[in-house]
Amino acid sequence: MSNSEVRVRFAPSPTGYLHVGGARTALYNYLFAKRNGGKFILRIEDTDEARSTEEFIRMQMDDLKWLGLDWDEGPEWKTLKDSGAYGPYRQSQRLDIYKKYADQLMDSGRAYYCFLTDPEIEIQRQAAMKSGRPPQVNSPYRNWPKEKALEKMAKGDKAVVRFKVKDEEKRDYHLPDLVRSDVRFPSDMVGDFVLLRASGMPVYNFCCAVDDALMKISHVFRAEDHLSNTLRQMMIYDELGFKQPQFGHISLILGSDRQKLSKRHGAASCHEYKVNGYLPEALNNFIALLGWSSPNAQEILTMKEMAEQFHYDRLNSAAAVFDPQKLMWVNSQHLRALPNEELWKLVEPFLNEAGLTLPSDTDWRMKALEVYKTGMNTLKDAVEAFRPLSESPIELSPEAQETLTWPSTRIVVEAWRKGVEQTGSDYLSEEQFNKLQDQIKDEQNVKGKHLFMPIRVAVIGKPHGTELKMLVPLLHKRTLVARAENVLSQIKG
RNA sequence: GUCCCCUUCGUCUAGAGGCCUAGGACAACUCCCUUUCACGGAGUAGACACGAGUUCGAAUCUCGUAGGGGACGCCA
Numbered sequence: 001m002s003n004s005e006v007r008v009r010f011a012p013s014p015t016g017y018l019h020v021g022g023a024r025t026a027l028y029n030y031l032f033a034k035r036n037g038g039k040f041i042l043r044i045e046d047t048d049e050a051r052s053t054e055e056f057i058r059m060q061m062d063d064l065k066w067l068g069l070d071w072d073e074g075p076e077w078k079t080l081k082d083s084g085a086y087g088p089y090r091q092s093q094r095l096d097i098y099k100k101y102a103d104q105l106m107d108s109g110r111a112y113y114c115f116l117t118d119p120e121i122e123i124q125r126q127a128a129m130k131s132g133r134p135p136q137v138n139s140p141y142r143n144w145p146k147e148k149a150l151e152k153m154a155k156g157d158k159a160v161v162r163f164k165v166k167d168e169e170k171r172d173y174h175l176p177d178l179v180r181s182d183v184r185f186p187s188d189m190v191g192d193f194v195l196l197r198a199s200g201m202p203v204y205n206f207c208c209a210v211d212d213a214l215m216k217i218s219h220v221f222r223a224e225d226h227l228s229n230t231l232r233q234m235m236i237y238d239e240l241g242f243k244q245p246q247f248g249h250i251s252l253i254l255g256s257d258r259q260k261l262s263k264r265h266g267a268a269s270c271h272e273y274k275v276n277g278y279l280p281e282a283l284n285n286f287i288a289l290l291g292w293s294s295p296n297a298q299e300i301l302t303m304k305e306m307a308e309q310f311h312y313d314r315l316n317s318a319a320a321v322f323d324p325q326k327l328m329w330v331n332s333q334h335l336r337a338l339p340n341e342e343l344w345k346l347v348e349p350f351l352n353e354a355g356l357t358l359p360s361d362t363d364w365r366m367k368a369l370e371v372y373k374t375g376m377n378t379l380k381d382a383v384e385a386f387r388p389l390s391e392s393p394i395e396l397s398p399e400a401q402e403t404l405t406w407p408s409t410r411i412v413v414e415a416w417r418k419g420v421e422q423t424g425s426d427y428l429s430e431e432q433f434n435k436l437q438d439q440i441k442d443e444q445n446v447k448g449k450h451l452f453m454p455i456r457v458a459v460i461g462k463p464h465g466t467e468l469k470m471l472v473p474l475l476h477k478r479t480l481v482a483r484a485e486n487v488l489s490q491i492k493g
Numbered sequence: 494g495u496c497c498c499c500u501u502c503g504u505c506u507a508g509a510g511g512c513c514u515a516g517g518a519c520a521a522c523u524c525c526c527u528u529u530c531a532c533g534g535a536g537u538a539g540a541c542a543c544g545a546g547u548u549c550g551a552a553u554c555u556c557g558u559a560g561g562g563g564a565c566g567c568c569a
Binding site for chain 1: 494495497498499500503504505507517518520527528529530531532533561562563564565567568569
């Protein structure tokens with residue numbers, strides 16, 4: 001194993017946005033490849049004609065790109081053109097390959113045409129369950145000669161191709177698993193399964209086995225729900241004489257109710273996290289920790305650090321519950337670690353989308369970010385943080401109403417408005433602000449919260465928030481005056 | 494129903510027979526910093542599913558029970 005090349009793959013079926021569970025699988029494979037100087041391959045499993053679309057392929061790719069999980073081989077981003085020596089990388093374009101192997105199995109007597117209909121299969125299922133047997137298909141066609149089947153098909157009858165599971169010799173299949181304790185499957189655990197649909201389109205277990213072998217995949221890290229599929233794939237490997245990759249079945253990600261994570265638990269797709277202002281490195285960091293731990297107990301890791309530290313021996317075999325609160329914390333940590341210039345670039349689209357008009361000079365932006373950075377958990381939080389800094393009028397928050405009832409408020413705000421108006425420059429400096437505040441304190445004989453809360457209400461419409469000496473220098477004089485006047489007009493009596 | 498997997502604080506986890514009166518992180522709570530809010534800092538509370546066995550010694554090994562999850566498709 002050490003002298004053969006590490007080749008891992010991520011093989012999504014394009015039926016929507018990239019799911020966080022899928023993202024984690026992709027991430028582990030990616031990290032494993034990076035750690036071992038191997039290749040990370042993207043293969044598109046689009047054999048479900050009803051649900052797979054090119055649009056979905058693009059969406060999946062966009063999400064992978066956003067996460068920074070670049071693939072070495074696979075369809076190219078945007079063009080979808082194959083890149084790599086083992087293509088095509090879309091299963092829908094490998095149909096002739098699967099056909100060839102299906103024929104081979106047919107000729108060796110390990111596959112057969114089956115004409116069972118859905119209702120017939122359902123009756124078998126019910127009967128099997130009732131008598132305590134696993135619901136397996138028992139096809140009357142499994143020993144038909146090929147010619148007889150072909151004749152029937154010539155008359156227009158549709159048939160699937162089934163793999164003939166050997167029932168004469170019952171044996172245990174042994175699966176050495178990189179993540180959990182080794183698994184033993186009894187060979188009668190599965191019934192004859194479908195290889196090719198009536199339409200000729202191959203089915204997952206078949207193409208997966210064929211492709212992993214042909215694409216020289218060395219390790220397969222995939223979710224646990226594929227564990228029982230592995231037996232079918234092992235049978236195919238055996239029969240076709242393929243070398244089996246090493247498997248590692250990762251635990252599932254669950255929602256708060258301990259069911260498989262899905263849309264009903266809230267955001268389950270990477271795209272939603274992107275739109276909601278999460279950083280890709282934070283999402284990677286968080287999902288990596290759902291089932292893997294850093295050897296030195298690090299909680300906040302960059303992609304580079306994860307790639308340096310990743311090993312499957314630290315993969316956890318137990319399922320993990322997705323905790324949005326912790327994700328938010330992880331996000332806030334990554335966000336704070338970002339240089340302001342970079343952070344601004346990321347925040348700007350959210351501010352624009354919210355329609356905020358803010359000063360364009362870099363100095364102002366950096367200062368403003370410095371002020372609000374520690375209060376932000378997501379990029380989107382910038383919108384509410386920056387809203388009071390835009391020139392548009394502000395609304396008074398309900399909690400500001402109490403401040404308005406204080407007798408001193410009118411006096412303070414009036415003095416504030418006058419003071420600001422008399423300032424020579426467009427913006428007050430921190431020193432100018434301090435001076436003005438002291439002046440009001442002395443002249444009006446007001447101090448403590450009766451002094452700064454009214455001023456803050458006059459500035460941002462809320463009694464709580466950032467330190468005034470940081471905040472005030474970010475606002476244009478005329479905005480400050482306009483807001484002070486607005487507040488004065490709302491004080492009764 | 495059948496088979497397979499899993500089981501340490503509410504959540505993510507550390508832990509590979511003595512280092513464990515079980516460590517860390519998120520969340521919760523308390524205090525400090527702060528003329529507010531956050532940030533930050535210091536603390537408190539909180540777990541080895543249960544029962545047998547192996548052993549001088551078990552969170553760690555074995556078996557059983559219970560619970561959870563997954564699979565059983567012409568979905569992947």
